[in-house]
Amino acid sequence: MSDTTAKPRLQRALGLTGLTLFGVTYMTVITVFTTYGIVNQVTDGHLPAAYIVAVITMLFTAASYGAMVRKYPVAGSAYTYSQQSFGGAAGFLTGWVMLLDYLFIPMINFMLIGIYLNTQFPAVPIWVFTLAALLLVLVFNILGINLVNKVNFVIIALSVVLVVVFVALAFKQYLGGDQSVGLIEPFTFGEGGIGAVASGAAILALSFLGFDAVSTLSEEAKQPRRDIPRAIVLATLLGGFFFILVSWAGALAFNPDWETLSPEQIDAAGTTVMDSFGVSWLTAFFVAIYVVGAFGSGMTGQVSVSRILYAMGRDGMLPKPLSRLHQRYSTPVVAAVVVSVFALSALFLSLDTVAFMISFGALAAFAMVNLSVIRSYLFPKHGKRPEGAWAWIRYGLMPLIGFALTIWLWTSLQALTWLVGAIWLAVGVVIIAIVTGGFRRPVPKMDFSEQDPSTQQIDQLAEEYPLDPR
Numbered sequence: 001m002s003d004t005t006a007k008p009r010l011q012r013a014l015g016l017t018g019l020t021l022f023g024v025t026y027m028t029v030i031t032v033f034t035t036y037g038i039v040n041q042v043t044d045g046h047l048p049a050a051y052i053v054a055v056i057t058m059l060f061t062a063a064s065y066g067a068m069v070r071k072y073p074v075a076g077s078a079y080t081y082s083q084q085s086f087g088g089a090a091g092f093l094t095g096w097v098m099l100l101d102y103l104f105i106p107m108i109n110f111m112l113i114g115i116y117l118n119t120q121f122p123a124v125p126i127w128v129f130t131l132a133a134l135l136l137v138l139v140f141n142i143l144g145i146n147l148v149n150k151v152n153f154v155i156i157a158l159s160v161v162l163v164v165v166f167v168a169l170a171f172k173q174y175l176g177g178d179q180s181v182g183l184i185e186p187f188t189f190g191e192g193g194i195g196a197v198a199s200g201a202a203i204l205a206l207s208f209l210g211f212d213a214v215s216t217l218s219e220e221a222k223q224p225r226r227d228i229p230r231a232i233v234l235a236t237l238l239g240g241f242f243f244i245l246v247s248w249a250g251a252l253a254f255n256p257d258w259e260t261l262s263p264e265q266i267d268a269a270g271t272t273v274m275d276s277f278g279v280s281w282l283t284a285f286f287v288a289i290y291v292v293g294a295f296g297s298g299m300t301g302q303v304s305v306s307r308i309l310y311a312m313g314r315d316g317m318l319p320k321p322l323s324r325l326h327q328r329y330s331t332p333v334v335a336a337v338v339v340s341v342f343a344l345s346a347l348f349l350s351l352d353t354v355a356f357m358i359s360f361g362a363l364a365a366f367a368m369v370n371l372s373v374i375r376s377y378l379f380p381k382h383g384k385r386p387e388g389a390w391a392w393i394r395y396g397l398m399p400l401i402g403f404a405l406t407i408w409l410w411t412s413l414q415a416l417t418w419l420v421g422a423i424w425l426a427v428g429v430v431i432i433a434i435v436t437g438g439f440r441r442p443v444p445k446m447d448f449s450e451q452d453p454s455t456q457q458i459d460q461l462a463e464e465y466p467l468d469p470r
Contacts, residue, residue, distance in 0.1 A: 014220055016227040016234075021156055023214040023235025025296045030159050030270075031207050032246045033290060034112060035355050037269030041258040043200040047247040048186040050200030055240035057201070057409060058208045060402030061366045062236040064373045065215050066229030067395065071376055073224035077215045078365035078372075079308055083315075085372035088443025089432055092317050094368045095308060096428035100361030100421065102305035105209060106339060107346040108354045109298030110134050115351070116287045116294075119271050127347050137299045138340045141306065142326060142333050155296035162289040163246055169277050170249035186251035195412070202409040205366070206358040207243060211236045212365065213304040253277070267351050302339050309335035317435060317443070356417040363410040364421070370403035 014022065032047075040047050068081040078098050083091020114130035174181075189197050211232040218224045254276045258266070265272045270290055274283040310332035313322025326333040346354075377395035378385060386395065436443055 019231035020234045027239040032243045033270035037266035039200040046190045051244045053201040054204040057405040062211045064370045064399045069228045073218040081372040082368045085375040098365035101358040104358045105301035106298045107343045109294040111346045112294045141336045167249045170253035174252040198412040202412040205362045306332045306335035360421045367406045370399040373399040
């Protein structure tokens with residue numbers, strides 16, 4: 001007698017368009033205003049130059065994510081890739097550090113929703129808006145990935161409208177007013193030099209977590225080996241283009257002495273810039289769209305981190321209940337609730353602290369993914385190594401450049417960020433010690449037998465017998 005009660009599984013519902021939009025929404029087209037004031041302060045108004053450095057670094061890393069997802073099209077992202085390349089301990093510590101950025105991403109969006117709505121409704125405390133956003137995102141994520149995917153289309157459309165309006169008004173103001181800032185000047189290093197721009201680019205790593213987030217949806221993509229690598233690169237290019245365009249337009253239209261602005265003006269720099277245009281309705285319009293975009297980013301952020309907790313719970317490195325799926329919606333409901341509880345920290349942490357911690361975790365994960373490509377393809381434990389000069393360029397030189405650039409940005413972060421990161425890493429080592437009985441047992445690794453057998457066969461056949469491009 002067959003078992004008619006099917007075990008809940010993540011649903012394969014996303015194609016290339018949905019995956020790409022998921023990544024762009026995660027980054028949020030207008031996320032440039034998330035750290036707009038912070039990075040402008042660090043780089044002395046050279047935010048576009050910092051974005052150029054960040055985009056170049058991220059493209060190399062995005063290529064590495066694409067290479068790894070072809071080998072391991074399952075949930076877990078950098079956690080899975082490092083685990084399969086370097087062993088369970090390295091994988092867990094990579095995933096553990098990566099949790100810093102993933103856990104803080106929903107949090108920073110809830111914070112920003114509260115900060116920006118408070119500029120329009122000062123009588124309502126920031127924490128009220130923050131808590132309301134947190135609870136609403138939790139409900140959306142429990143209801144499933146298809147609902148999140150539909151909401152993403154609306155958020156992207158509204159964000160693009162805002163970007164078009166902002167860029168048009170910025171260039172209109174620049175051409176009709178003060179042109180003391182040259183067209184190319186925002187792309188130079190300025191008085192702070194390459195060091196200041198690198199520090200700014202390191203903070204901006206959080207802006208590009210969308211392509212990393214796409215890789216966490218490998219078990220919810222219809223054709224993960226084909227579509228996810230493409231979506232990763234497309235999301236990086238689209239996001240980078242909009243970030244550079246918006247930051248350039250803003251630098252031309254509004255270039256104050258950032259050191260003289262108050263902390264409140266720095267945190268809510270978006271409204272500071274919009275107010276400079278002198279258009280009465282623009283600031284309210286910006287806040288409305290920004291809040292919608294931050295909601296979308298927080299929503300997709302929670303989707304991703306809940307999948308990582310789900311993978312770690314499934315592997316036995318974190319409590320097993322984290323791998324429990326909702327019987328009806330097939331979503332990791334326990335993991336989603338845990339993320340929401342952690343996000344309550346948004347009620348008392350500062351914006352710049354959260355931004356730095358996100359970048360610390362992201363850059364650490366990016367570095368390990370680049371190394372994983374070299375280990376998995378050029379020095380595989382089992383199987384044949386790809387031959388030819390192109391293989392050494394694609395799987396050796398490119399990830400090595402990505403690794404070097406990532407480490408460069410990583411070491412540009414503030415000392416306090418490194419201290420907190422080191423403490424977090426030490427906690428991860430303690431967890432390994434507990435799970436392995438004092439390092440006497442091997443660290444659990446992902447069991448690929450849990451992947452849907454039919455999907456495994458389809459993926460294998462797709463690789464052995466690719467469709468004729470004609």
